[in-house]
Amino acid sequence: MLKQIMDEVVNNYDYSQTLDIPIEKLTGVEDQMPFGGIRSLPEMADYIKNFSEITARTVLVLPEL
Incomplete structure (x- = not known):
């Protein structure tokens, strides 16, 4: 039952809202x-x-070998 409720909340949540x-x-x-x-x-x-x-x-410059 809890999983069903959580699925409904997650699936119906408007993630575009601020x-x-x-x-x-x-x-x-x-x-x-x-x-x-x-x-x-x-x-x-x-x-x-x-x-x-x-x-x-920052640029890391390594000596040539």
């Missing part, structure tokens, strides 16, 4: 503060974005 809700509220962590040294979700997203941009621009 969610206007912060990721912290969506995941239930909006009131949680990270421990020292742990980044918040927005900080981690910025870190990953910056890291990706830096690594995309």
Whole structure:
């Protein structure tokens, strides 16, 4: 019965809709503060974005053998 319900939900969900809700509220962590040294979700997203941009621009040049 549960599988049938879940199949109906998944099959009928409109995946094209946009969610206007912060990721912290969506995941239930909006009131949680990270421990020292742990980044918040927005900080981690910025870190990953910056890291990706830096690594995309970095060209590794190896010496010829």
